[in-house]
Amino acid sequence: MLDTEDKFPCVFGVDAVVRRTLRYGFIDAGSHAERLARTLRSFTSVCEQLGRRTSLVVFFESWNAAEETHEGYYQEFWDLLDRTSALDETPWPSGYAADTEDSTFEYCFNGVPMFVVVNTPLHTARRSRQFERVAITFQPRFVFDDIKAGTRTGDNARKVIRARIDEYDTAPLTAMLGNYGEETNSEWRQYYLDDGQDVISLGKCPVSFVMRKEKEMPENRVSETTVFQEPELGIAEAAAAFLPSQGGIELQRDAPGKVHSWHSHSVHETLVVLSGDMVVEYAAQGGGPETVTEDKATSGTRIELPAGTVHQSTAGDQGCVYFIIPEGGKAAHTVSHGDFLSGQR
Secondary structure, rough: OOOOOOOOHHHHHHHHHHHHOEEEEEEOOOOOHHHHHHHHHHHHHHHHOOOOOOEEEEEOOOOOOOOOHHHHHHHHHHHHHHHHHHHOOOOOOOOEOOOOOOOEOOOOEOOOEEEEEEEOOOOOOOHHHHHHOEEEEEEEEEHHOOOOOOOOHHHHHHHHHHHHHHOOEEEEEOOOOOOOOOOOOOHHHHOOOOOOOOOOOOOOOEEEEEEEHOOOOOOOOOOOOOEEEOOOOOOOHHHHHHHHOOOOOOEEEEEOOEEEEEEOOOOOOOEEEEEEEEEEEEEOOOOOOOHOOOEEEEEEEEEEEEOOOOOOEEEEEEEEEEEEEEEEOOOOOEEEOOHHHHOOO
16 A cells, blocks of 8 residues: 555555554454454544544455355445444434435444445456455545545545546446435445446445334433433532443533534433533534524533534533533544534535
8 A cells, every 4th residue: 555656546545554543453254243343343432533544444354255256245245234233232323324325324333434445355457446355444434524525625635546546447437436425426336346347236235224223212312402400419419310330421621611513422412510501502313504402501401412413512601510421331432513504514
């Protein structure tokens, strides 16, 4: 990937190698889904801390395809993603479709949406997808936040990458390439490309993740952001009331005027205000800027934020002290939505 003469097409992948922000997984023979689920859970728990150019590359010692053809490898790849998804305990994030035919579909695990790329030893003409063993790369969507289509940086990056692909591969540039969210784009068709024929992903996706997203919510879990006004609690009382049997909660102090800009979390969160106040703004589940509601939270306010809710908070004149309580005491993965109000999600 660092060859300066025979340049690898993905400039961001090369940058990640140089920065050492790539992470690697190695899956030996056996139950691939269980091992991949553990690897993804580990990576998605820390990926945002690794920087914007991170990705996870998973190498497989063996590949359980029914036959040594692209059709066999393709089917095993999708079966593996499906089996791995069934082991995911975190709800599918609301901002991303689980229907592969939707232009906002992206594969999600542990609340993190990721673009997926498959390399195999069967690829010869499409060298950019070739490797001596099967390797699957998972790129968190936040990698693309500053290179969106329609921006100068994003459009220039696509131009450079596609020009490099044209030089690197002897196969023609695939017609499957597209931009996330555009009506004619199908993300899933870009995950596994064949060796130049562009026929393997015609038709419907071999698996469906819709039932994963529709999985029944636990009892007592609200489906929309809900604000309650309750008796004021001290730090010790609140900790005793909300500390889970396993895991932790966070005590947060915000200085006057402190803003936590638009973002969402991979797990359900509860906010309990202990002193001071803040204004919390939040969108309806899956809704855009036009659905934003604003509430003032003071001592005793409890706010229930379902996983995936896009929200921001601003501390009042006296600042604000509050508990952040992630469901099950598990650390949440946070996704930035800094440009949310402009409608560019």
